[in-house]
Amino acid sequence: MSMTNRLKVDRRDGKLVMAHFYVAFISLAIGGLAGLLQVLVRSGMFVLPAGIGYYQLLTLHGVVLALVLTTYFIMGFQIAAVSRTSGTLTSKQRKIGWTGFVIMTIGTILAAVMILLNEATVLYTFYAPLQAHSIFYIGLTLVIVGSWLGSAVILLKYRQWRKENHKQTSPLITFMAVVNSIMWIVATIGVAATVLLQLLPWSLGLVETINVGVSRTLFWYFGHPLVYFWLLPAYMAWYVIIPKIIGAKIFSDSLARFSFILFLLFSIPVGFHHQLMEPGIDASWKFIQVVLTFLVIIPSLMTAFSLFATFESYGRSKGAKGLFGWFKKLPWKDARFVVPFIGMVAFIPGGAGGIINASNQMNQVVHNTIWVTGHFHLTVATAVLLTFFGISYWLIPHLTGRTLTKAMNNLAITQGILWAVGMTFMSGAMHAAGLLGAPRRSSFSEYGGASIAAEWIPYQVAQAVGGSILFLSIILMLYIIINLAFFAPKGEQDFPIGEIAETAEKTPKILENWKIWIGITVLLILFAYTIPFIDMFHHAPPGSKGYKLW
Template identity: 70%
Template sequence: MELEALERYKQDNRLPLSITKRESRLYMSYMYVAFIALFVGGLMGLLQVFVRSGHFQLPWGIDYYQVLTVHGVILALVLTTFFIIGFQYALMGKTVGISERQRRVSWLAFWTMTTGTILTAVTIMLGKASVLYTFYAPLKAHPAFYIGLALVIIGSWIAGFVNWHQLYTWKQKHRGEKAPLLAFMVTINMIMWFIASLGVAATVLIQFIPWSLGYAETINVLVSRTLFWYFGHPLVYFWLLPAYMAWYAIIPKIIGGKIFSDSLARLSFVLFLFFSIPVGFHHQLTEPGIDPTWKFVQVVLTFMVIVPSLMTAFSMFATFEITGRRKGFGGLFGWFKHLPWKDVRFLAPFLGMVAFIPGGAGGIINASHQLNSIVHNTIWVTGHFHLTVATTVILTFFGVAYWLIPHLTGRRLTESINRLGIIQTIVWAVGMLIMSGSMHIQGLLGAPRRSAYSDYGGTAQAAEWGWYQMAQAVGGAILFIGIGLMVYIFIKLAFFAPKGDEEFPIAEEEEEAPATPMWLENWKLWIAITAALILFAYTIPFMDIIQHSPPGSPPFDWPIGNS
């Protein structure tokens, strides 16, 4: 009873809540799956770069595209989704609390997602679903692959409903108060995820499952690709926004500072909600069947997302400078030199921030009409994804894991583990610099993506590309060492580190910052604007796609060589 009274006192006074052992088991379950996925997916990535080097063949008749599918699905979908949902549950539990009923429903979400993951993984491992993580038609997988994907999506929706109900319950007890910043951010991210994943759920349930079961003879490929990329681009921001949560609200605490502006942080997330969904056509710029005018409209909307990205960069470096100068570090860059470089909780996310500078520039190139035609379908795009997702996002997730895992398991981040974490971070950054850099250069030379070395080994360009293939193999090997180190650190923090209390760092806002206006929590307005932008960007072109589809839409009547 005393513990319950203490938690009520914390909630009434806006203090971080305690995470119980039952909650920790729930949150850690998501982390276990995420780090298993990291090891499996990383191993598949290592095999890929070895094959592409031209000096290694897969044993036992394993197909290259089977390995490529495992790598993409396990890392881009399973690792990210499980880590994000586990992390967001922890943020919500710490800021607004979780009831017993909400916790039980959260387990339902976990087991639904896990069942779907197992179904999907088994079909890929058996060679029944070598369709890559984009699973474009006319490539057809076993029905269990699509059913598994649908279960993963449904499980994530259940998790989103729990998060929304957590905030709703908190608001009922704190009428007229602004929601905690991290709870606000989680809510935005799950709204975006739910709206975006309606597209991939529609194409899987209405098109792919009936087609794979034999109930439909044909599939409209352009419809399926349009629905996928309606989902595929905001998927990138579903990965990225949890990293932004850590940057905005957790990193300031780690460096001994405060949040620069609560209002700016919330506004940037609202803008991400607006401009991350109605932009899928910029992944389809080379495809026929879509009016160029609507492609242009969506490219313009794509560039709008630069605004909240620059707001985030400004906010973070303002926090760094204010904190450093407050500690007495003068000069033009004195504050920069005295950031806590020896704290892996800061170093890993900071290197992720740095990687997002060239990653964001590459994204502008990919979304541009003329420049996209140069790099489209080359391995440049693969290098871009490895800069954004596999460096910016994953390094930030690693930085979160260094304090979140011991906090949940009742252990401590020791000096020795911190040093090993710094080594792991540097290894990862070096490996990714070599691998992603060589991918970008090779892409500019015209090397295709999604192709094994043997597919073009006899061409005149193969010799020129060969050096970059070898560099990718070297970078991939270094990255796999980084994966091994991270899995070891995870196991150490989860089971063997000394018992203790690790801080759950949540920063406070600067005292001088202007008060956050309540209109920033006008959820009905934000959702209505998002829906209006989506309808504006998709209604007419989607009607055109349906109206002008060829009779019967046979699957091989459409080009399939696009992103």
Template identity: 80%
Template structure:
């Protein structure tokens, strides 16, 4: 084994400290957001009233912002930074300092936004649409979070560039390549939300301007909002493609296929925000149709990923002597939480992806739009496929970074946690999907919305959501217990940071996949093509309410 490989086998303690700082905030966010989610489900069941003047929409905002924006962003930034450190070499002092500054900017911004939500000065939901208005400090906090994430992203980009300079003509390590793709997608996407916050919502909340263009604000948000989904998802894909094969003792089916799928996500994830606005006026139907088509193209890398993963599993099983159509399933390490928890996440992404196709289809979207079906969809994709995979990553990454080991007892507890999560989410997300088909609205507390008879029809599903939410909160308590144990109390030792090898080591990934002038150029062209004309139309031909003479 080369000295370079030895050098990067374990994450440097300085980089481990940086990663753990991100994970501490992420898991604190998990507890706060999980508590808010539990209280929401209890209120929706009609069996619980919030104490001390706490508002339902205050809770809803806290739950969405802390879990969908704070917890995920911190975990992803921490994971990607240590993944780059592990595979491309220890971060330089400049790179590490840049990432630390980014972390503290994000943290200051998070505290500012959280305080405003807790004071009920920013109950604007995690989408913070105008004409709902929050306190200016909420928007300042969001701006700092975005700016901080850009600095963390800069550290990853600098590390990649440094590796390429030291290894000319060689494809970068797969995990580093994947982290870079997700980072580039995040930077391009956040330009939209940064624009609406800095140039519309913040001046409006400060009283500098009297009105904002609502349609433009929503369009800028969803320019960011859809790639945000893939920013959540791609780190899970990183674990599925690269880490899980090593855990089971197999090989990565194809290094090049994995890289190509990530490039396709980069191309097709950003210029598709209009499919979240299919029911909105001011956007020509032809442009909505175009973006629906572009959205469906994302199905291709998703299917490539499914093929690659199950090819890896089957190849491994066959190597162990498995026969028959599904005999290889018996050979997989079902007793290993590092494999089982992400695998449950993979399975949940199958119905989650199917629901996404429905949401992006113009006609079917009209049936479920703004119903709690959409909330159920997010809980299948983000809150199950992604978050369970993040938990699976934590069970080996936290002890790796803290110099401890995953014990058999913690492994069994982790399996119990994953199973409880799957059961709880089956109750909650399943009930949300069913109630959504009956017309139950999203973003609303328990009420006789739509009439007493219809509200009564939704009650059993809302109670099922409360049952599922309660089970999920128990699973969150278990996750936090395991995290604290692995961070502070588990036996000292060395836990592996698993990085798989390609099945065909002679296969060299085409260097065209690392031609960033080409790929970013195509991204810019796709964005310009998908947004320029409809955006101009939106401003020039917007209805009076949207143009700002009055708010709606």
């Protein structure tokens, strides 16, 4: 029991996980407040006090929520999942995890301080020629290095399990955490390279110019797999945990593993679809990466098929009749299922919007409009975040030795519904305003005197309404988290891990042959980026080895 599939996460591992969760939900509070202020400013009904800049607020919102909250929650959740299914961490592994946490936190504090001092108002993407204080870039580097150590914990535990359970198939959720960790490590090499080799020396005055095309390409080499780094932990819950919660079996272990392998292969060499409107990249290479981007649709559809096959099989086992009779049999009074399910539904229009964003001609319609912001809020801020909330409802009391009470369960359902309503207003208005040409990342005040702004005003107000409802939902969420961590009744809350259906096919061993999958990943990356990078260096302005920035 000490090494495999423990019923309860070890208390020492739980402390490490909860440390990550505390930072994640503090980030939710800070980032949520920044988001509320943003939509109020864009509505034209509010002016920021104390000389706070709109873009300063926008940077804080993006960095704290999209980078800090997600990274800390994912690291904590994956460590908990591996500890639960592959055995308690060794003291060495736990020490590495705590070291990573401390390094990440120091980096987060450094970056946050620079943003609050208005020394790093460079937005979530921190594109050059926007320049931040060198301490901001040092902070980002520390966050990345700390996350590598957190990922190392997962990989070390997986390797240990494989050695001690020779020729056996690894626990499914551990396998998924390994895939996500490998993808994260490979992807963050890009952002680490641009920060350490370009942005940091430039901010320190060691170089006068940098190659902006290379910098943006390295960012999006990282930026798109970042989306899947957010998404795959939600898929872990959908594939492995939700079936157990509803009382069903996992439809197919092989399909789940193969879908994750496909995400690993096709999530990294696709960054150019974020750069379709940028010069300096040959159109043929953009086309190739758009094709690779569309291949990611396949594992998404596989996931949808697997999930709804699980739901239908469960409903039929409970006597459901007709085409959709199984739908009524699902546990609609259980927040652990209902809130993530809302996220699943939101991912349908979110995924459709992603196809539009990655399509060359349609991207030209919505590029750099607030449509893109609305898309992010459907995917990461709804599908992913609501699933994270659903995980928190049972994982936090599991780790703290408490229980999810009926009152907290009902409040959690209310919280999820409020989120859905608020996001419908806000994201829907963003999509509509984007189609009218409303720009991304801009405050209302900049366009207040322009006649075109009149078309956007109703949508800006709708965003403010939706943002206010979302902030109320955040307050409820924070209340629930505090209750589950400190005040809920003492007891035993289960960590649900689904079992594979008896009718499922045996899992092929090749799915855990990492030499093959990592090798193919590297080859795809080299194929997609080698010649474009050579072109960027070859066509840099003579004598500068980069573009003049100012």
